[in-house]
Amino acid sequence: MIVDTYNQKGEKIGQTRLPKEIFEVPVNSDLVHQVAVSQMANRRIPRAHAKTRAEVRGGGRKPWRQKGTGRARHGSIRSPIWRGGGITFGPRKERVFKKKIPKKMKRKALFMILSAKVKENLLILLDSLKIEKPKTKLMAEMVENLRSKIKDFKRGSILIALPQKDEIIIRATRNIPNVQTIEARNLNVLDLLSFKYLLVPKEVIKVIKETFLR
Numbered sequence: 001m002i003v004d005t006y007n008q009k010g011e012k013i014g015q016t017r018l019p020k021e022i023f024e025v026p027v028n029s030d031l032v033h034q035v036a037v038s039q040m041a042n043r044r045i046p047r048a049h050a051k052t053r054a055e056v057r058g059g060g061r062k063p064w065r066q067k068g069t070g071r072a073r074h075g076s077i078r079s080p081i082w083r084g085g086g087i088t089f090g091p092r093k094e095r096v097f098k099k100k101i102p103k104k105m106k107r108k109a110l111f112m113i114l115s116a117k118v119k120e121n122l123l124i125l126l127d128s129l130k131i132e133k134p135k136t137k138l139m140a141e142m143v144e145n146l147r148s149k150i151k152d153f154k155r156g157s158i159l160i161a162l163p164q165k166d167e168i169i170i171r172a173t174r175n176i177p178n179v180q181t182i183e184a185r186n187l188n189v190l191d192l193l194s195f196k197y198l199l200v201p202k203e204v205i206k207v208i209k210e211t212f213l214r
Contacts (some may be wrong), residue, residue, distance in 0.1 A: 001118060005125050005202065008142055010149025016125055016202060019209055023118045025111040032189060035109040038099040039190040046097065050090025053078050059085075106189070107212050113192045114208075121152040122197050129160070129201040134171035143179065146199075156196030161187060163203035185211045 001018040018024075053059075059078030066073050080088045117123040124146065131138045147153050157178035162169060170181050182191055184200070184207040192198065 003118060003123065003125050005127055006146070006150060007127050008129065008146075010146045013127060016205070018118065018205065019213075021213065022111050022208060023115050025108070025115045027112045027116050028108075031105060032109045032112055032193075035101055035106055035189045036193060038101040039188060041097045041099045043190075044097045046091070046093050046095050048091035049093040050087035052088075052090075053080055053086030056084070056086045109189045110187060110192070110212065113189055114187075114198075117192070117198050124150060124153055124197060124199045126199070126201045128203075129162070129169065129199075131168060131172055134168045136172055136175045139169070139172035139179075140176055143176070153197065157194070158197045158199050159191060159195035161198060161200045161204045163201065163207045184208055 001020060001023045002015050003018060004012050005014045005016045007013050053076065056078040059076035063074050063077050064071065074082075076082075076085075078085045080086050114123075131142065143158065147155070158180075160169070160173060160179065160181045161184045162181055163184055165183055166181075173179050173181050178195075180191075180195065184204040187208065
């Protein structure tokens with residue numbers, strides 16, 4: 001697989017051969033879906049939490065004596081049948097949504113998405129990616145310039161993969177809508193599916209190869 005390589009001004013400066021074991025993998029939509037669902041489940045944080053009768057405040061004493069009042073017997077005003085009492089079978093924070101997926105399946109699905117990005121011309125390859133200062137304006141201008149010069153780079157969200165952590169680029173990108181950065185070693189199916197374009201400097205190809213093809 002050979003793709004065009006551009007500089008930061010959007011000028012085509014050559015071509016790069018991509019490793020076929022990563023960028024020429026046939027897509028299995030069932031496998032991609034399975035991995036994406038598992039990643040969404042693993043990121044899920046249960047927030048809804050209903051208190052049981054043991055957790056609701058108050059109700060320490062018996063509301064009235066057991067017999068002789070003509071009323072139904074009760075042991076606590078925090079019983080689930082009382083207003084303001086505990087909740088029976090309510091949602092709990094302890095619920096576990098995690099799903100396990102074998103590493104080989106996750107790696108294969110990742111290669112499938114990367115292959116699809118290349119096939120659909122959604123992978124933009126740069127010779128390098130550097131800016132002098134962590135200024136949003138500089139990064140935004142560079143992105144707009146690339147969009148205007150590169151034929152296949154149109155409107156849409158962008159995921160920028162970095163070979164290593166780069167605070168300057170991360171801070172410069174933080175306030176640009178629909179643009180996000182990620183380290184190449186942390187690439188995953190869910191993030192790649194969430195963004196239309198993948199923007200990468202050439203060094204990232206080596207990092208992907210070393211990380212996922214050990």
